[in-house]
Amino acid sequence: MSERGAALAEAERVLRQNWVVGRHGELEFSYTEPSPHRYPWQWYWDSCFAAIVWRRFEPARARAELESLLAAQRRDGFVGHTIFWRSHVSLLRLLFYNVTSRKAFQTETIQPPLLAWAWRVAVGDPREEPRIGAHLDWLAANRDLEGDGLLWIVQPDESGLDASPKFEPVWGRRANGRIGFPLLVHRNRRLGWDARRIREAGGPVLCEALVNTLWSLSLQASGRPSATPALVERLWDERRGLFFDEVQPGGAQPDVVTWAALAPLALPDLPEEIGRRLVEEHLLNEGEFWTAVAPPSVAVGERGYEPGGGHGPIRRYWRGPTWVNSAWLVWLGLRRLGYEQQARQLADGVVGAAAREGLREYYDPRDGKGLGANDFAWSALVAELADPPSAGYL
Ligand code: GLC
Numbered sequence: 001m002s003e004r005g006a007a008l009a010e011a012e013r014v015l016r017q018n019w020v021v022g023r024h025g026e027l028e029f030s031y032t033e034p035s036p037h038r039y040p041w042q043w044y045w046d047s048c049f050a051a052i053v054w055r056r057f058e059p060a061r062a063r064a065e066l067e068s069l070l071a072a073q074r075r076d077g078f079v080g081h082t083i084f085w086r087s088h089v090s091l092l093r094l095l096f097y098n099v100t101s102r103k104a105f106q107t108e109t110i111q112p113p114l115l116a117w118a119w120r121v122a123v124g125d126p127r128e129e130p131r132i133g134a135h136l137d138w139l140a141a142n143r144d145l146e147g148d149g150l151l152w153i154v155q156p157d158e159s160g161l162d163a164s165p166k167f168e169p170v171w172g173r174r175a176n177g178r179i180g181f182p183l184l185v186h187r188n189r190r191l192g193w194d195a196r197r198i199r200e201a202g203g204p205v206l207c208e209a210l211v212n213t214l215w216s217l218s219l220q221a222s223g224r225p226s227a228t229p230a231l232v233e234r235l236w237d238e239r240r241g242l243f244f245d246e247v248q249p250g251g252a253q254p255d256v257v258t259w260a261a262l263a264p265l266a267l268p269d270l271p272e273e274i275g276r277r278l279v280e281e282h283l284l285n286e287g288e289f290w291t292a293v294a295p296p297s298v299a300v301g302e303r304g305y306e307p308g309g310g311h312g313p314i315r316r317y318w319r320g321p322t323w324v325n326s327a328w329l330v331w332l333g334l335r336r337l338g339y340e341q342q343a344r345q346l347a348d349g350v351v352g353a354a355a356r357e358g359l360r361e362y363y364d365p366r367d368g369k370g371l372g373a374n375d376f377a378w379s380a381l382v383a384e385l386a387d388p389p390s391a392g393y394l
Helices: 003-018 044-057 059-071 115-122 130-143 165-174 181-190 195-200 209-221 228-235 259-266 272-283 324-336 340-357 377-386
Strands: 019-024 027-032 205-207 246-248
Touching (some): 003 044, 003 340, 003 377, 027 044, 027 059, 044 059, 115 130, 130 195, 130 209, 195 205, 209 259, 228 259, 259 272, 259 324, 272 324, 324 340, 324 377, 340 377
Antiparallel strands (some): 019 027
């Protein structure tokens, strides 16, 4: 079998294997576990990625997966980062999880809000599902702190990029994966994870590039005004040719170079000259992101680049290895801008790694060695790279 055929077969196998169905009181749920044993609950953005791939194998499951997120939605439109359908968090996890109590049904924090876009790709028109509109309204009302259409996060893990080194200048010892992280959780619990209260209490709150890329895709998928112009206005660094997050209070823009600085490549309305700079100066640069299996989650030349996934008892994610969702998102930009040969090269690297190693959580960018959790569901996005759809995703 070709590597592409093997990757496609593996994607379908893992999605089917990880599918779970059940009932929680009155509510029925069904979703794809991110990884059996390691990640038993429903994670918001994992489900969005899984649904995107389910559409090609069993479209009814794509809808059911996203319907489960909507079934967990609060009346005010909020949908949490993690939904605890099947069991409560342990006492130990209470230190690290953004829940009000052990009995909590979901976290009080968000994950990158791509639900509306995933619905558009995998199910249909989000405008026909009022709960999605309510979800977007909640995000705008509670997280657009500056009124320019961009969202702000209150913890590193809200970006999905948990322990990325780019958060260290912002949260210091309280960043994810650092010793003080439970103190951040504790403080935000006291402040009700309310972004405005957190900002008033001295912050920090962060306008983050990946969150706002996926937010802009969701807005566009729902026929709402795009957030891309505001993203460029606020986060584009013309001199460096990269997107850097903004911290408030204070307005600092730490310039740690991670793949998220390239994430806006996924935006169909990104100005072309910006896209070309991201690609030519950075993505295709071997000293930064153009590795055998690209793009590494942290630029090769950065201090703190750990391509082998790091060592030690605490797992620290997003510090060097390549994740399939990131590869797919930047590949969208390569294709849109006409870098066909490079898009194929990037796809071949990821497809080859998945074919050889199976669907792992992330891969060593130098040789594609599989790392982290096994049978990791969103790595099924390799199917999009192995067998690209003829139409775009919006
Ligand atoms: C890790 C990742 C996060 C993901 C979760 C479940 O925490 O950093 O993005 O949602 O695992 O797969």
